[in-house]
Amino acid sequence: MTEPASEPRAVARIPVQTASPRASIVPRESIAGRALTFVVAIMAFLASLTVGVVAIVSETASQWRSDIAREVTIQIRLFEDVEMDKAIRDAGRIALEFDGVAKVTAVDEAAVSRLLEPWLGSGLAIDELPVPRLLTVTLDNGAAPNFAAMRQRLEAEVPGASLDDHRAWIARLNNMAWAMVLVATAIFAMVMAATVLNVVFATRGAMAANRDVVEVLHFVGADVAFIASQFQRHFLVLGLAGAAAGGAGAAALFIALGFWSSARSATPDGDQVSALFGTFSVGPAGYAGIVVLVALIAGVTALTSRLTVNQHVRMLETARSGAV
Amino acid sequence: MSHEPQDMIRFENVGLRYGFGPEILSDLTFRIAPNSFQFLTGPSGAGKTSLLRLMLLSLRPSRGLVTIFGKDAARIRRTEMPFIRRQLGVVFQDFRLLDHLTTYQNVALPLRVQGRDEASYRTDVIELLKWVGLGERIHVLPPVLSGGEKQRAAIARALINQPDVLLADEPTGNVDPPLARRLLRLFIELNRSGTSVVIATHDLGLMDQFDARRLVLNQGRLQIYD
Numbered sequence A: 001m002t003e004p005a006s007e008p009r010a011v012a013r014i015p016v017q018t019a020s021p022r023a024s025i026v027p028r029e030s031i032a033g034r035a036l037t038f039v040v041a042i043m044a045f046l047a048s049l050t051v052g053v054v055a056i057v058s059e060t061a062s063q064w065r066s067d068i069a070r071e072v073t074i075q076i077r078l079f080e081d082v083e084m085d086k087a088i089r090d091a092g093r094i095a096l097e098f099d100g101v102a103k104v105t106a107v108d109e110a111a112v113s114r115l116l117e118p119w120l121g122s123g124l125a126i127d128e129l130p131v132p133r134l135l136t137v138t139l140d141n142g143a144a145p146n147f148a149a150m151r152q153r154l155e156a157e158v159p160g161a162s163l164d165d166h167r168a169w170i171a172r173l174n175n176m177a178w179a180m181v182l183v184a185t186a187i188f189a190m191v192m193a194a195t196v197l198n199v200v201f202a203t204r205g206a207m208a209a210n211r212d213v214v215e216v217l218h219f220v221g222a223d224v225a226f227i228a229s230q231f232q233r234h235f236l237v238l239g240l241a242g243a244a245a246g247g248a249g250a251a252a253l254f255i256a257l258g259f260w261s262s263a264r265s266a267t268p269d270g271d272q273v274s275a276l277f278g279t280f281s282v283g284p285a286g287y288a289g290i291v292v293l294v295a296l297i298a299g300v301t302a303l304t305s306r307l308t309v310n311q312h313v314r315m316l317e318t319a320r321s322g323a324v
Numbered sequence B: 001m002s003h004e005p006q007d008m009i010r011f012e013n014v015g016l017r018y019g020f021g022p023e024i025l026s027d028l029t030f031r032i033a034p035n036s037f038q039f040l041t042g043p044s045g046a047g048k049t050s051l052l053r054l055m056l057l058s059l060r061p062s063r064g065l066v067t068i069f070g071k072d073a074a075r076i077r078r079t080e081m082p083f084i085r086r087q088l089g090v091v092f093q094d095f096r097l098l099d100h101l102t103t104y105q106n107v108a109l110p111l112r113v114q115g116r117d118e119a120s121y122r123t124d125v126i127e128l129l130k131w132v133g134l135g136e137r138i139h140v141l142p143p144v145l146s147g148g149e150k151q152r153a154a155i156a157r158a159l160i161n162q163p164d165v166l167l168a169d170e171p172t173g174n175v176d177p178p179l180a181r182r183l184l185r186l187f188i189e190l191n192r193s194g195t196s197v198v199i200a201t202h203d204l205g206l207m208d209q210f211d212a213r214r215l216v217l218n219q220g221r222l223q224i225y226d
Helices: A033-069 A084-096 A109-120 A147-157 A167-209 A211-219 A224-263 A268-277 A284-318 B048-055 B081-086 B103-112 B118-131 B147-159 B177-192 B204-208
Strands: A071-076 A101-106 A133-139 A161-164 B009-017 B023-032 B037-041 B063-068 B088-091 B165-169 B196-200 B213-218 B221-225
Touching (some): A033 A167, A071 A084, A084 A133, B009 B048, B023 B221, B037 B048, B037 B177, B048 B063, B081 B088, B177 B196
Parallel strands (some): B037 B196, B037 B213, B088 B165, B165 B196
Antiparallel strands (some): A071 A161, B009 B023, B009 B063
């Protein structure tokens, strides 16, 4: 008969230090890891795209706004008995009297006929047509002269003059930018919701696959927080890896687009694209947004799995009433 | 027999039914005194495992009162439950070892879930493994262990926390008679060091080796032979 006492000699040879007591209690392989990482990566990519698009749109819109807002236009329609040159001078003088006006440039006849050329053809005798004349009023940076007063004086003192401060344009631009931001936010919310639901399903799957583990932990006196942390650890790592991959993908896409648009900036269609979308560059704020997003998605993944585990373990507790 | 100030476990008129079926356990009234040793026996299907599950609070009775460490089991709050379970050592009939953890890690699990530092219990775990004769199987995964070795690992896991009560379901069911005798001696030694022991078994040969209190379940009712 072998007595336990006869064994210490053999035990002495065993290198105890090689034990890895921190082996994870929930085996990594038991969690549908790769598929979920991939899903999280895709979600993070889409979410990063929306963040990037919002960054581009808001930056471009504000660029447009500041460009447009630095100029206003005075238009003088032709009236009988009015000498156009004098009207232009008067209007320029009035405009210059206001604070914040840097300079006033009259668009000369040649320029006006160039503007009209696409519609009326070349060789136009502009004097023979009742073509309104334009004055470009350039403002100091950030200045906002009293446009109402300027408009009033112009209309009173120069017949046929009107002031266009591009307000309708700016309002329309604002609306469009807001609509884009709103749509992007909605898409972002849906992507996040889909991520959360995916993680819920994956956690439930992992809990089902590790039912024995959870039960044993339960019986040896583990509390809910301990059990949850065993799962949460995996999901945090998984969420971080997936989100980082997706975010990096989106950032790489933006960088590539930036290169592409700057390489084409000399060409006519490149100029058109950049006139519309700016330089396609997502500024530092956009990249910072992507980093925050990656952390957010990883956090949401871990938190979701924790809540799901808590809920599941509570169900295990209530299910112990055998007398249903 | 005088009433102990606090029983480890006390059942009063406990009945259990699953769903709307008949009562499989009826009118159970008994107590597990501190530092006591008892066999729980009866024919297969008499409800031994159900009774054990009632004792380790993984089932709720349909009627009657179950008290554990002086607390009404129905009123134990969820947050208290882990602390109660840590005072209860359980050896399952099917061992329930985690196959991806080594013998050492399995046995250390009850301490690990308490958040204890590994350095604080490593020696204890190794000592205990040597004591149950698994000194050479410390770093082996359960699938490699024989039935008897798994049995001993499961027992070691139940003992590592020095529980007040040990509940063992057929702990000698998978081992040959010499090993069964050894395990019995292990339980007796444990009892001498202060743990109340409940061994569910239908092995008459085992019970004949040690004169102890017997709880006999028959057709859902309990007879006690002190």
